[in-house]
Amino acid sequence: MKLRRSFFARSVHDVAPELVGATLLVDGVGGRIVEVEAYHHEDPAAHSFGGRRTVRNASMFGPPGHAYVYRSYGIHWCLNFVCEEGSAVLIRALEPSHGLDTMAARRGTDEPRLLAAGPGRLTQALGIAGEHDGLPLDHPPFALYAAGDAEVEVGPRIGITKAAELPWRYAEAGSRFVSRPLGSRRSS
DNA sequence: CCTGTGATCGTCT
DNA sequence: GACGATCACAGGT
Numbered sequence: 001m002k003l004r005r006s007f008f009a010r011s012v013h014d015v016a017p018e019l020v021g022a023t024l025l026v027d028g029v030g031g032r033i034v035e036v037e038a039y040h041h042e043d044p045a046a047h048s049f050g051g052r053r054t055v056r057n058a059s060m061f062g063p064p065g066h067a068y069v070y071r072s073y074g075i076h077w078c079l080n081f082v083c084e085e086g087s088a089v090l091i092r093a094l095e096p097s098h099g100l101d102t103m104a105a106r107r108g109t110d111e112p113r114l115l116a117a118g119p120g121r122l123t124q125a126l127g128i129a130g131e132h133d134g135l136p137l138d139h140p141p142f143a144l145y146a147a148g149d150a151e152v153e154v155g156p157r158i159g160i161t162k163a164a165e166l167p168w169r170y171a172e173a174g175s176r177f178v179s180r181p182l183g184s185r186r187s188s
Numbered sequence: 189c190c191t192g193t194g195a196t197c198g199t200c201t
Numbered sequence: 202g203a204c205g206a207t208c209a210c211a212g213g214t
């Protein structure tokens with residue numbers, strides 16, 4: 001079942017766990033989302049913190065159901081799904097199932113676990129870059145299908161220094177394709 | 189298993 | 202001028 005834009009017009013804390021197990025394809029390449037994180041405007045770790053709009057975070061304040069793509073550490077791209085105003089879900093990892101050869105070529109590895117385990121790896125495998133910022137998620141090149149049954153685990157987010165203790169990371173229990181097991185200490 | 193470090197640059201102060 | 206919602210690799214335990 002395809003996800004409609006209205007799916008995203010809710011609290012990011014409701015949407016994020018429901019995205020675990022959903023299928024994300026970009027031009028037919030992708031797989032099952034197994035790890036996400038929630039960010040919103042009252043969250044010190046979020047780009048939208050305090051409701052401050054900038055050129056970079058404009059998409060976060062745009063309509064729900066669109067992509068927010070930004071550059072991380074000057075090197076990588078990160079993909080988010082915009083929810084209610086000023087909130088978004090960071091897509092951190094997926095289990096590759098469609099277009100494995102394309103992902104392997106883009107990533108420079110055949111190791112399935114390394115194709116899309118981490119937000120930077122995922123965007124590289126799916127061919128996501130700055131031109132995808134602001135695009136609607138219910139139109140090509142995106143295709144999103146609702147999750148079936150998925151057991152979701154919760155834990156602290158990764159790689160942040162502010163509000164690092166908040167348990168707003170959601171992952172599929174037992175998945176080998178997450179960027180890092182829940183409950184482990186290291187941030188990469 | 190773990191920790192440390194360099195790469196690299198746009199964004200915000 | 203400082204700092205990342207990261208990754209790959211090196212080296213020690």
